[in-house]
Amino acid sequence: MPSPRLRIAAALTAATLMLAGCATRSDGFSDGRLDVVTAFYPLQYLASRIGGAEVSVTDLTKPGAEPHDVELNPRQVGRVADAGLVIYLKGFQPAVDQAVAQEAADRALDISTVVQLLPAEEHSHEPGEDEHAEANGNADPHVWLDPLRYEQIAQAVADRLAQIDPQHADAYQSRAAATKEELKDLNTTYAAALKTCQRREIVTSHAAFHYLADRYGLTEVGITGISPEAEPSPQRLAHVAEEARATGTSTIFFETLVSPKVAETIAREVGAKTAVLDPLEGVTEAGADYFTVMRTNLNALTTALGCSS
Template identity: 75%
Template sequence: MPLRRILAATAAVLLLGATGACGEKASGVTDGRLDVVTAFYPLQFLAERIGGPAVHVTQLTKPGAEPHDVELNPRQVGRISDAGLVVYLAGFQPAVDEAVAQEAKDRAFDAGSAVELLAAGEHEHEPGEEEHAEARGGTDPHVWLDPVRYATIAGRLAERLGQADPAHATAYTERATALRTELTALDAAYAAGLKTCARREIVTSHTAFHYLTDRYGLTEVGITGVSPEAEPSPRRLAEVAERARAAGATTIFFETLVSPKVAETIAREVGARTAVLDPLEGVSEPGADYFSVMRANLTALTAALGCPS
């Protein structure tokens, strides 16, 4: 073969190899940032606040969607497979659990492993609810509604990010410490605001506030259990209405991502009003974040429970 043809062929092979290398993305990295895939909003919030400019964060649950029963498409499973770190809560979203087990078991952080989880609140099980409660042996997944536990998770996440990306470990720790300071202030505001109230029992459409009520000495009566889409039986509706009357409830709470109809039914029955108490499984309002929603929840609680301002 003529020398010039050999040289031309060799140059073509080298050019092809260089082009392919330029088009490849290092596993777990986007634009030099650690790829972090989060299961739903409270975990996205932590990853963004702690990761800062060193991470590229995506969320598996679409904004405005109810996260309990999220289903993953192939592209989302691919993101989990390619991620530098996956942040999830085992037992809360079965589809995410399965994808993590298959694609990212050694690159995953289970937020529930960082703290002691509470048992699911007492309520009447409606069809379809048991699967959520039993996924973690009957524990309640809504741990982010307790600022103290949430701060502990933040610290552990910073450690896990540092293991995945040692070059930025110190920055992750510093941002987690700053976030803990904010969460400590939020906890203090809740403790002060809910310390002395005319009533200490809240009626909610969805048993999602066990961590909050446990932290601040309140009692929650949920119309449904941990699954917000379950339909309560007539017997359960009657039981909740009776308890609401006995407690002198002035407000029946509903949440943002599900229909308020059941709460409105109870409210009409007992002569109460309805108001939003957001479980923060996602945010839908522009500009809203964890802290703004938690402050709005505190305002709603103090008004409903007759707490001094």
């Protein structure tokens, strides 16, 4: 049996090794797979689809949570610190920005650097709702709702994965190519379906659909601006109601992760109905993904706008 002195020495050696392990940053791989951390659903979807079995993806925004104001716990910050790649959108989630700046500045992909962002709509300037846009030069973050811009992000994700993990570069690029082809097809479907419609204005609970409207020649009228939880002023409500009446709007759209009360108020005032238009900031329905939600959105739009097939 080892002497007490030997047992103490062994324990001290083990403790030293454990401390050394904690102090040493991970190489970004676990069990042979690249650890990827994503900030919210559309980025998680691309990382998982393009990364395949070669990556392990952790999303910082839980399903059903509103991503604009996400807060990170110490475990999540640790995930950021240990990741081989963090994919985020600077200016959209301040807590994620801070964690990346402190823990992963050299291992992050900011998608705002690979795709041109549109400016936030001017009517978003209600008290308390400018902070998200201002953090990124007053830009609108909802870029994934344009399939062709989302395609650019897909390629950037594949390129960065291939750079970090060249052993699986061909697999990443192959999956990205398939994803991009499906996004091209989605864009073609949207363009054809929305080409001829009785109306071209969409009234939404918050201004998340600027990119979609810009791509397909629609006009978005947001009840609130970039932040979905902001309270619209009485003046803004009156203005939206006036526009809805003037354009013959038959449907006021609300989204899945926030209360529909404001949209319902406008709908009652102008004699319209309500329907869901999902900004795809998170997916809660089992079996749903980016493409199924985008197709459901298209059905809602063609119905509301009176589009001919």
